[in-house]
Amino acid sequence: MASGTATNADPDQQTVRSNSVEQFYFPRPGQSLPGIPPFFGPPSSSLYLANDNEAKVGNQLEPNPSQSTDWDPQAIVSNLTFLEQKIKQVKDVVQSMSNRENQVASGSCEVAAKQQLITADLTSIIIQLITTAGSLLPSMKNPLSSNPAVRQLSNTLGSPMGFGMNANQRPSVDSKTDIPDIGKASGYEELINSLNTTQDERDELIKGPNPCGGEGSEPTPMEDHDVKESDDGDHEGENLPPGSYVVLQLEKEEILAPHTHFCLICGKGFKRDANLRMHMRGHGDEYKTAAALAKPTRDSGSDHAPVTRYSCPFVGCKRNKEHKKFQPLKTILCVKNHYKRSHCDKSYTCSRCNTKKFSVIADLKTHEKHCGRDKWLCSCGTTFSRKDKLFGHVALFQGHTPALPMDDVKVSEASEQQQGSEPMNEISRSMGCFPCSSSDGISNLDMKMADDVRGYYSPMSFDPCFGALDDFTRPGFDISEDPFSFLPSGCTSNNETSRVNKGSNVPPLGLWKWTETLSDFSH
């Protein structure tokens, strides 16, 4: 055992182990890491299973996505040197420990208290180490990969690249049970043992193509599909009886994580593992194999896995599992959208109307599509952004009617008016015989009426008694026998007839008009 420890005392290996060790301390309250919000306490659910950890991955994220994308070479260099120093420190401590252990093994047992102290030192150093490593890569800030491909990757790399990543996959339940072990400080051997077992466990996890049990329940199944926007998980149709499913509760930080898949080489974050796999091809030919590019198969054990539903971490929310009428959320995506919509600031403002605010960017985009453009208006004054909503409203309420926007009505009326009147005016100007709206005494002659069904009209043209009754006194004459009846009758307008009536010296009305018309055309 001791020899095994000696060989394992190599700094690199140590790093890997400390990586596992970190797990024990990481979830401790109050031990906040720089730039990482504190992780509050043990999971509150009694149903909190080991696979919860999978879901919890990424809870150490920075809430601000912009910082995680920063890439400062100088900072990395300084971080690396710091890391070197720390590794050396750890090495020294372990070496000193092994020396002491030899002494202890030689007989004395009263240094137990000192040993405990050293263990505490060790742990603090390891934590610092991890902290620094975390700030080294963006991926460390958002430590997560539940992706089997990434696990495979870390397996093949086997080493510092897996730093922090796999550690996070450690079940927190383990950490709860393990911490007292260390706390007991039963000895370095135990520590090493525990390190070894965790190492083994981890290797198992890594090697298994289909990680067994809850480990297989991917936290982001929705992300594999191209689900752009989904509701808050209002799957009202689904009525799972309480207790028939497992409730998971992600923490705020996990929910707000922008990325869930990270490149182990450059640390770039992705929302979908398919995108990560595409990205990985750029890092070498080994990632271009069919196996590396293949979509991770769903584990066969998933059907045995209990149905999982999600709870909102916001206490008092209906989606929170403590709520009396708790309604679980179906997927991670639902959780994300629900949490952002209900419990976060609405930071995205519509640039067009400057009033509508959204917390989910997809909502903003949806709004911008018809912001200010289509205002569907009801006669009751209610406005709708969508036509079908307006029609649903109109269908619902008696007497409500779709209302046209006022400016539209005015514009269309104006255009129709213009279209209607302009040529007419032109005609009346050029012809002088088209009274557009003559309400004054019309004694016009060519009004024809008809009432027979076959569609002829009665040839009542030149009806002299039409309109005013006074005309009636004039002797009726059948204009169809009139010698001038072939002459333009349409031109016999008011002014002409009045002239005729006055008896002025003008030619008989038709002929006069005709000649005038012709002379008009000649020029």
Place this chain on the structure above:
Amino acid sequence: MAAASAAHRHSKRCRLSPVPLDSPADELLFLVLDRVAAADPRALKSFALASRACHAAESRHRRVLRPLRADLLPAALVRYPSASRLDLSLCARVPDAALAAVPSSGSSSLRAVDLSRSSGFGAAGIAALARACPCLADLDLSNGVHLGDAAAAEVARMRKLQRLSLSRCKQVTDMGLGCVAVGCTDLKDLSLKWCIGITDLGLNLLALKCTKLTTLDLSYTMITKESLLSIIKLTNLQVLTLVGCIGIDDDALSSLEKEYSKSIQVLDMSHCQNVTDVGVSSVVKSIPNLLELNLSYCCPVTPSMVRCLQKVSKLQTLKLEGCKFMADGLKAIGSSCVSIRELSLSKSAGVTDTELSFAVSKLKNLLKLDITCCRNITDVSVVSITRSCTSLISLRMESCSHVSSGALQLIGKHCSQLEELDLTDSDLDDEGLKALTGCTNLSSLKIGICLRISDEGLTHIGKSCPKLRDIDLYRCGGISDDGVIQIAQGCPMLESINLSYCTELTDRSLMSLSKCTKLNTLEIRGCPRISSAGLSEIAMGCRLLSKLDIKKCFEINDVGMLYLSQFSHALRQINLSYCSVTDIGLLSLSSICGLQNMTIVHLAGITPNGLIAALMVCGGLTKVKLHEAFKSMMPLHMLKNVEARGCMFQWINKPFKVLYIFFQPACLPLRYV
């Protein structure tokens, strides 16, 4: 004629006696006036001129106004306060101002307004109409291509509206329809044909709000299965027209399977190109009370589909025009649709002698049969039709050219109830016409391109068919004046006659036809021996003449036009191409104010100035066909003015054909195919 003279006598007596006409009850007087108007509409004018009381009585009597000019609308409505129907179809342009001038008090009796042929008005005009006639029940806004949602919103103010046509109002969207649906809840008859802006959203709302709908025309709209269900569920719907709806497919029709409509009686799904026999089978199940089904140009006719029609026990009319008949499809009609009275198979493919014979042998009650262009049928079919369907009222078998003259004789012998017979382009001879002597009810006879008929056959028709209203003798080269004289003497009810390209005819024919006072349509195209003398007789005798085609009657000149302008005030449509008419004739013609449609191509005597003068004078024109050469010769602003009044120009660019094209049977252009 007798009634007209009675009216004249009547008015004379009024003038003589000082007793005013208000003593007899209005009802009685109106009955007299109705009969007078039916005989000769001009008699009413004489009557109104008789006395002040007659004038007032005539004003009270008139129910329908059809003005020639929209600007006279206010005066017309004041004079005829009891008019209930305003037909503006002769006013090509009705500006908003004209509608705004409709007095609201004088037009309280107005119930129907027809604006289907008018343009130039918009939402403002309709708003004015809605203010003046809030009780309007019938509004026709067809062809209002410029009318939009604003106009529809104004229509919605007419709360009592029962019938509304928005055909071809392409700019109306769901918003406009929504307004109408909410505002006019009494609607019973709605046409949304060609309203391509309307979607399921508006139709769903319509079905929800207008539950009294009995007739709905959704032809060529974008209706899909989303709203079809709610339309079918309308409890009062009787007539549903879905012509050319591309959104109606088998899927939409199968979604109706669980729904039943007891009220729908007429379903028209012609030209629905996405419907197959499967969809028809499923839709038929949900409308068990169907009386009429139209599947023309819709789907192939399969035996299984036809068997589904068995469930529709009351089916009376089945139209399958232009359909492709699968094997045994037509036979299945005979065995499944025993109740049908009317069957149309025109232009269908796959109609064979054996199947048609089987079908008609089962359909003994058939009243109307249309087998136009079923070119494969022979004497066998005709024999079985005449044997089993003896009560036929209408038989159309144009272009069934394999049927022999002997078989055609059977038609007259067996089907003595015939009122309508179409044997165009057949082997009919004088014997066949002689056989028709038993058909005394015959009112429409189309025997164009029957080259074997002669005056003898027409003599039989003239002697035995006194009720004949419509006869078509297009390109019957064997007939002469004597035959036409026999027809004119024997058929006083004649309204329409086509004598085109009967090249032997002379003025004698027209002189005899001038005795047919009801004649309104005369086609003597390509009769080169007819002159102005004959036409003048027609103009004086047939005062109701409204359609006249004298193309290629080279002898007709200005004199004929002068007579027309003096006597034919009912003339609406005239074709003058190739005639010898000059500017004088054209100008005199243009004094007929009702003239709407003119074709003036290849007239040697017409000058641009004369033409434009005629066009400017004739205010009611809606369509004019001119030779393209005139387009550049006439001042543009004049053309624009004429167009602004609502006239459309069609420019023809055909070469001037050589004079006197003689009748050549070998190279006939088949007009009816």
